[in-house]
Amino acid sequence: MSAQDLRSARRPDPDPPMVDIADYVIDCRVESAEAYDTARYMVLDSLAAAMLAMKFPECVKHLGPLVPGATLSGGARVPGTSHELDPVQAAFAIGTQIRWLDFNDTWLAAEWGHPSDNLGAILAVADYLGRKAEREGGKPITMHDVLTWAIKAHEIQGCYALKNSFNRVGQDHVILVRLASTAVATAMLGGGKEHIVTAVSHSWVDNGALRTYRHAPNTGPRKSWAAGDACRRAVTHAINAVYRGVTGYPSALSAKTWGYYDVAFRGETFEFERPFGSYVMENVLFKISFPAEFHAQTAVECAMRLHEEVAGRLDQVERVVIETQEAGMRIIDKTGPLANYADRDHCIQYMVAVPLIFGRLTAGDYGDDVAADPRIDALREKMSVVENPRFTRDYFDPERRYIGNAVQVFFKDGSSTGRVSIDYPIGHRKRRAEGIPVLLNKFEAAMRGHLPANKVKAIMDATADAASWDSMPVQRFMELFTL
Numbered sequence: 001m002s003a004q005d006l007r008s009a010r011r012p013d014p015d016p017p018m019v020d021i022a023d024y025v026i027d028c029r030v031e032s033a034e035a036y037d038t039a040r041y042m043v044l045d046s047l048a049a050a051m052l053a054m055k056f057p058e059c060v061k062h063l064g065p066l067v068p069g070a071t072l073s074g075g076a077r078v079p080g081t082s083h084e085l086d087p088v089q090a091a092f093a094i095g096t097q098i099r100w101l102d103f104n105d106t107w108l109a110a111e112w113g114h115p116s117d118n119l120g121a122i123l124a125v126a127d128y129l130g131r132k133a134e135r136e137g138g139k140p141i142t143m144h145d146v147l148t149w150a151i152k153a154h155e156i157q158g159c160y161a162l163k164n165s166f167n168r169v170g171q172d173h174v175i176l177v178r179l180a181s182t183a184v185a186t187a188m189l190g191g192g193k194e195h196i197v198t199a200v201s202h203s204w205v206d207n208g209a210l211r212t213y214r215h216a217p218n219t220g221p222r223k224s225w226a227a228g229d230a231c232r233r234a235v236t237h238a239i240n241a242v243y244r245g246v247t248g249y250p251s252a253l254s255a256k257t258w259g260y261y262d263v264a265f266r267g268e269t270f271e272f273e274r275p276f277g278s279y280v281m282e283n284v285l286f287k288i289s290f291p292a293e294f295h296a297q298t299a300v301e302c303a304m305r306l307h308e309e310v311a312g313r314l315d316q317v318e319r320v321v322i323e324t325q326e327a328g329m330r331i332i333d334k335t336g337p338l339a340n341y342a343d344r345d346h347c348i349q350y351m352v353a354v355p356l357i358f359g360r361l362t363a364g365d366y367g368d369d370v371a372a373d374p375r376i377d378a379l380r381e382k383m384s385v386v387e388n389p390r391f392t393r394d395y396f397d398p399e400r401r402y403i404g405n406a407v408q409v410f411f412k413d414g415s416s417t418g419r420v421s422i423d424y425p426i427g428h429r430k431r432r433a434e435g436i437p438v439l440l441n442k443f444e445a446a447m448r449g450h451l452p453a454n455k456v457k458a459i460m461d462a463t464a465d466a467a468s469w470d471s472m473p474v475q476r477f478m479e480l481f482t483l
Helices: 003-007 016-027 033-053 087-099 115-136 143-163 174-188 193-205 222-243 260-264 279-283 294-316 326-332 348-358 374-380 389-396 429-448 453-462 466-470 474-479
Strands: 317-324 383-387 405-411 420-422
Touching: 016 143, 016 174, 016 193, 033 087, 033 115, 033 143, 033 279, 033 429, 033 466, 087 115, 087 174, 087 222, 115 143, 115 174, 115 222, 115 474, 143 174, 143 279, 143 466, 143 474, 174 193, 174 222, 193 222, 294 317, 294 326, 294 348, 294 374, 294 405, 294 420, 317 348, 326 348, 326 383, 326 389, 348 374, 348 383, 383 389, 429 453
Parallel strands: 317 383
Antiparallel strands: 317 405, 405 420
């Protein structure tokens, strides 16, 4: 760029990636029946994760108004509570509930993340707008509308993640939650393409949160409310663009020196594998059986299969070999003392040791009481984690999207278990028929664990038939979860 260009104050055309998002959100008509079917299960799965999180006081303390007493009668409801909040704070609360236990859906590629995190923004804005429309005689917002916005948010987050690694520049994947939620929330509020470009430009100007809170030696519980924070910021950007007419920043990505590419992305531009459609929702991964970081899901399944063979011979174990993908090695291969539950649920050795010993892995197993069992760390010390190149290749293959792991235990007498290898977990698209009944059981059990019986019955009845659920006004659906 010339010196004259650097001095020019002429505003450029908006960066094409921001325009592409606006075009997709406004113009795309989702036709995929599979995407809608999967989206319904995604909503149930996410609300199951939210209700399970209500058993954890550290989560519950985040769910009310930011300032005590700052409620909004007629505002957005927070499931499993009596809170009525402005949609910005409700987006934070719902996003925090869904993400707290690391038990909602997952997307793995160059970047990883959890697209259902966007439900924090979508459900909060939809409930707020639905209640407002009901008071004012406006057009109702249905659950079919919610599913459509969710499909689009999944697609934006997931398509960016396919080829663009934000973790390699030290940024957390919630940057894509903020991006996707900003775009769809702006449209939900009535914004057009220009509003979306403006709001999305502000999302990029925010830059990204550091991954510090996800990695040793600083791993901590912020990772459980980071997505809620991204949802909160997204709704703020949407409101500012639609209701306040704030100025946008057309070259927020590409501006020389001051744009996102130069400041945060090593001067590189974004790459895209495919145009926006409904691919991500159709292929999303569900965490059904275990609240574990997804790169370790099949490792946990392997360990569960080995439990009976190993549990009675723990004192005879010489070594345990875990084979994983490159991404798994990079983010969850962790040795040494683990300071808290957030450390433990991102340690593949811990997530393998617990099922080898106990034959289970639940959210409670990351707590201090279970972690104090000396057998866990003793077994961790005997583990080695290695990359299996085939697992890495299959992980990136767009026709597979596998998340393979293998586990084998060797004993001091020279004997060993068989090598147990699993390419993709029960939540994978290739195991939908097997996984959906387990997902529905997870949902019903989570509802019964937190809500009164009459509420649970109403929820199960409302969600039993897809057509009637789709036509249900969103405020009636959210009402089912209030206490």
